[in-house]
Amino acid sequence: MSKKLDRVILEMGSGVSLRGGNYTKAACRAVDDAIHHSSLSFMRELGMDPDTEMTVEVTIGVQDPSAVDIDAVQALLPHGRASVRVVKGGLNVPYPERGYETVIASAAVAAFADMSRYRAS
Secondary structure, eight states: OOOOOEEEEEEEEEEEETTTOOHHHHHHHHHHHHHTTOOOHHHHHTTOOHHHHOEEEEEEEESOGGGSOHHHHHTTOOSSEEEEEEEEOSEEEEETTTTEEEEEEEEEEEEEEOOGGGSOO
């Protein structure tokens, strides 16, 4: 039987590939933006190890989900057991006069841990 995990962090971020149309770069920048808004100090204060006791679920929205290198995004996550899912979303802003488009990605990074031992009985 698996334990119920509690969501302990939810951070959002956005990232842009300004002229290159690079979906992976925009996705990585969005995840980087999100994870730099959080600190895991509370887990260490509670005696928890974020590397082994935390699960991370990343959802990224871009216009072409198949163009994102999931392994590159996953490599950015410094702690926990991570999964990355890419869905249709984000925004492309064309600039046909210059021959490129700007790719904007959105990311939600959720971290989960078993907090049951800290609940009042």
